[in-house]
Amino acid sequence: MKQRLNEVIRRALDAAVQSGTLPAAQPWPDIDIDIPKISAHGDFASNIAMVLAKSLKMPPRAIGKAILSHIGNEDGFLASADMAGPGFMNFRIASKAWIDSLRAIHQSGSRYGASDMGKGKRIQVEFVSSNPTGPLHIGHGRGAAVGDSIANILAISGYDVQKEYYINDSGRQIQTLGKSVFLRYRQLTGESVFFPEDCYQGDYIREIAAEILRKRGETLLDESDDTAVLFCARYAAALILEDMRADLERFGVTYDCWFSEQSLYDTGKVSDIIERFRKQGIIYEKDGALWFRTSDYGDEKDRVVVRNNGQTTYFASDIAYHVDKFERGFETVIDVWGADHHGYIARIAAAIRASGKDPSGFSVILVQLVNLLRGGHPVAMSTRAGEFVTLKEVMNEVGKDSARFLFLTRSSDSPLDFDLELAKKQSNENPVFYVQYVHARICSMIRKANDSGIERIDWDEAGYAILDTEADIQLIRFLVRYPEVIGLAARHLEPHRLAYYLMELAGQFHAYYNKRRVLTDDVLESRMRLYLMMAVRLVIRNGLELLGVAAPESM
Template sequence: MKGIVQEVREQLAGALKEALARAVYRGALPRVETPDFVVEVPREKEHGDFATNLAMLLARPARLSPRQIAGTLVDNLELTGMPVEKVEVAGPGFINFYLPASWVLPELPRIVEAGPDYGRVDLGRGTRVQVEFVSANPTGLLHMGNARGAALGDSIAAILDFAGYRVTREYYINDAGNQIDNFGRSLEARYFQLLGRPAEVPEEGYHGEDLVDTVRGFIARFGHTYLDVPEEKRRQALVDYALQEKLSAIKKALADFGVRYDVWFSEKSLHDKGAVQEAIDILRRRGYLYEHEGALWFKATAFGVEKDEVLVRSNGVPTYFAADIAYHMDKFRRGFQRVINIWGADHHGHVARMKGAVAALGYDPAALDILIMQLVRLYRGKEIVRMSKRSGQFVTLDDLVEEVGKDAARYFFVMRSADSHLDFDLDLARQQSNENPVYYIQYAHARICSILRQLEGGKLPPPRQVDLSLLKEEAELALARKLADFPREVAAAAQDLAPHYLARYLHEVAGLLHSFYNSHRVITGDQALTGARLLLVNATRTVLKNCLSLLGLSAPERM
């Protein structure tokens, strides 16, 4: 569904192309190729409802001033049947189009009739996309960075799905490599300690108190069974038990946060089926590997990276990077046409070399999008919150959801762009006031539901039988105009992988609804006017609910 804004934009673009062709035919402009121009909604209302840069793009090839070209195009425009009141040439050569304030009102019945599908666009045209996010080591609890990644990744996946892509959500389980070796040694130390045998958790190991609880559960099940068995067997038993427990906890924490995955992919499976070695062999055949000091190196510098990277250490053990390359090869082999990774700020240096590895394997590096998200600082009052009652080291996702709820947590994590630092105010997130943007938005939806519950008989008038011309107030028209923007906002958020566009849009719609409600009664003594305003608020309810859903937020009917 394009929506009326996109429809009018396309009509104007077509009219401009015809105007150019007409001007060329009449000799008013030289024969030039039509450039890749835009018709867009200006940021400033005084610049009209739509504007185009076509004349400025034609200036150089036509060897005429942009304003002269713009004037000629306007003289040759044919706008019959389009809701355009005025056209003017502005600034250096923009052409601005002014439409009547009521031009978007026919969209209101379409919004209500489309219901949960309003806002869907076909930007993706069925392109297969994988969104991989969180992918935290299954060695502990999820922290704030993981929580932000979960909200961003799940929202991006939902937006892409709504925009016509075929989306798969995936979690990469880091269940192999050095971190698992350190995990096993840490568990073993705790096992010894709890059974009265002196031991120290290695410095590079895992020191969280949650591991003590894990090992207590292991002892409750297996007791002293593994105390005097070979080291390798003991550590493997501890790791197998702990990974299952940690993964179950991670899955529950994410489910409580509204996040569910289509695929849980094991790193260990790559090693077991020989995919890591296969990727290394392919890179060697393609000439991107060399040996140095007993190690095997990837020629990352061939792809603009500052230094080459080790793939296989001198002891013959593949690095994490080698497994990561094999994993990305597996993604493309599974038929994904686009792969999106959401990584923490500490992975920034890994972006260029990963894209280089994808290119070295023979895939298009442009098909790999990597979003780097910045750090989160948690505040209570003016104090930074650092410690968790669960982990003893950091605030966990479970802690956060318990304190402020899923909806507030998710909204706060996506209300800023991923590449900006985020200060999360716990006190604000808990407030039930208009200062809290989540409350402000959800209250707008609940307020509409309250209005609709007041209807006698509970029935709304058929959308196509409403007299739209009765909606004349500035607050009514401003709200209707913003609702009509929803498909465009969805497309922009999908194009830029930017859920914060929709977070901002939700706040703007809620603000316009509250302004309208505070100035005008919906249910009035005039039945026809009441019907028109009921259509407006019902359309607003639809847009709010659809947009909230894309961000993983609920749309409460009572508050």
Template sequence: MKNALKEIILAAATAAHQKGIFPSSDFCEVVLEEPKADSHGDLSTNMAMQMAKTQRMSPRKIAETLIDHLDDTRGLIDRTEIAGPGFINFFIRPSAWYPVLAAIHEQDDQYGRCDLGKGTRIQIEFVSSNPTGPLHVGHGRGGAVGDSTANILSFCGFDVQKEYYINDSGRQIQTLGMSVYLRGKELLGETVDFPDTCYQGDYIRDLAGELLEREGRELFDKSEAETIMPCARYAAEKITEGMRADLVDFGVTFDQWFSEQSLYDSGKVAGDIRDFKEKGLIYEKDGALWFKTSDYGDEKDRVVVRQNGQTTYFASDITYHKDKFERGFQKVIDVWGADHHGYIPRMKAAVVASGYDRDQFNVLLVQLVNLLRAGQPVAMSTRAGEFVTLSDVVKEVGRDAARFIFLTRHYESSLDFDLELAKQKTNDNPVYYVQYVHARISSIHRKAGSDGLDVSGFAPSDLSALETREDIVLIKALARYPEAVETAGALREPHRITYYLMTLSAAFHTYYNRHRVLCEDDLKLTRARLYLISAVQKVIRNGLALLGVSAPDAM
């Protein structure tokens, strides 16, 4: 509707210019918005005020001229009015909204798809938790944001690949190996000093027991230096397997699992350090190697190789992101925890130094989740190993509730997640509120069949029965879906789909409370309303699919 009306308005401006009324053909972009009050029409534009300077005319005179030259051959406009200093309000004919329903039925699960990405190859990397312990609630929010963003981008015409970066190298892996080694010693009856810096959770003891059963005490009788890495490799592999399983249960799968260690094994990290040194971008100071990130917008240079010869995480991150672009991705998105905010400038600097554009690399920063139970905080301490895992949450509230609630707010805002609320079958539970619409419409269709209502003879002319205010409000809500999808894709903001679905659900609940769908004495009206609510059901299903949430037929 907006696009059609924009064409009509621009054609009116052009006609006025050709007649010499408008001296300039430099027309501003037509921006149409929905007024907050119904009395101000269906759509409104401030174009007349924007044109005043170039046309050297008062906004109201411009508005009058535009209205006089509107050529509405499609019969979209019922009437217009000029408001305030020059706003043009458009009142759309009810029948002009009917094609929205036809488009939804014809396009079905493709309704809302756009070509925003035009096939651009884009990689989104998310979760990427260190394989040192189970995934927790915060990882769940990052997983929901990353996966739904990937779904939306794909629906918007991007060629998307999802990737998990396994941090299976470096100090945390050494610490993991030490933790398992010491717990193994304890299981063998030895008294050990278990430092606070080691991983404390019960899962470490379980891993040590498994390894002891598989390898025997011979492994733990070897020296610490000989035992730590076998312990670390076993533990990291088992923890990664558990992460994969938890993510699958959460509805998240990846196209690629990429190992950090593979960058060292292939010699890529060492090769990149050498190449950057030759280009003068890495230099030596105080026995360490530094990357000149300050030349590319970072506040200071960063160490890539320490004085002891050990590489930093930044060194492998430089190579990893360089590798992403070398694989042919035109854009790269990382989903990180909000505590990594300060890491963005150095990574952008590394991307630019590697020969790529700063805007080709973007980061979505996901804020913390405050876990509640009936409004009371759930105590969590990752250091003590006492934290609620993602698996715990999914088992308690279900995948759908977890994913939907994680996406109810912008990822840059903190989120309260109440476990008890997520299980309620009431309208206070946002996922239930939306899914119930889909289930309710399925129930209405089943009742129509059991009541013997013959609605098979639907004809487009039946839609003339949709004439109440609520009919049109519901169709207008459906018409907003493509714009909601495109905006969510352009801004990488999946919560916009969640918000849209809740708004559409509210419109349906209002409609259902005020109007009967099945009218035995009026089959034309019944056919029209079933056609309308079927369109609602399709859009609810489509939107939930982008969020990775199911659309049940019964609840």
């Protein structure tokens, strides 16, 4: 609807120039069209007359009057157009145009909300990417919901999207995992072994050690400690990774690519990028270590890539990984990180710039912590101490749909209080129940209509007269906003915008239902009201699908 009004205003501007009413100022600037805060002011408002005042050297109201005098309305799109204040133009859309948009929603079906905004641009979204050193916890769940939803939203907005999981299967934490498992293994064989605090403390470590003992017996005791630790590290990481994959699939998340950090070392990509940057003077030696000149590329200071003991840092593999992303042909790469990784953004952007790539193609979505509440009391989480609530436990308790939707009810850069009791409630207090119930309620209406003999629910020309009430038009107006919400969520990488919209739509449905009977004694009226209800159901189903949440037909 906004796009159509935009075209009407542009044609009026061109006509005003041709008639000599306005001086030429091509190309015209972007035309902002907003929804007035006060509904009495109309459906839409634009400040284009005020924007043009300086360049055209005319008073805004004079420009606005010139535009309005040249607005054509042969098709009856506008009900009214007038001036307000210092130069705002207010527009009211004709009821027929709103009702026609309802028909367009039905015609679009599952593609309603889709666009070609991305024009096929290749985007990679990398998210979760937790070290395979322990089960996924609730914080990982929030990152998974955010990353998966934004990938879905970008895909329906015309981007060519690939979802990727970066497996951190190399480095100190994997060595610590192997050491932790081997020490538990030795304890299970009867040895009295001290277990350090810096090892992973969770029960899952003991369970993995017990499995190795069942399969290998005590043969690892005959190996050198380094060999035994390496075996335990690889065995445990593979086992944990498979559990992660299963948990994520149950959570509705699948990936196009699982990328191994170790593969960057095995293929020589880490050493190649270090050597390449050394030759270019971007990496230099100091105090026996190799340093990256990140301060030359926007970071606050230079960073070590190879320590003086010869071991590479995580930054070294991160450089190789992100350069590899662009070399794979992605025009934009989006990383979903925990908020504690905020300081890494500048150094990764510096590495991308140093490699000759445009750092504007690199974006990071930061996900703040989840404050888990149980019985009103915070639940402490520490992966190393083993005191955490896993994503699997949350799904077992509240279900995938409640978890995913609740993770998206706040902007990802804001902390989230996740109330387990609220997530289980079958009431309007629970946001996901509130939205899903509307879908199920409309399905129930349709079944009831079918049982009463109304089998065909499709458009009839009589709908122009039946749906021409303020309550009907208000609900249709809200449905028409859906594509814009999707576009804004894609542009700003903010899936919570869609969750907000669906909750508001549920509220709009309840307000409508309290004013208008849907099933009446008049068959034609019932069909047209149901036609509107089916559009509401369609939008809710489409929106929930993008968020990875089911749209049940009964509850």
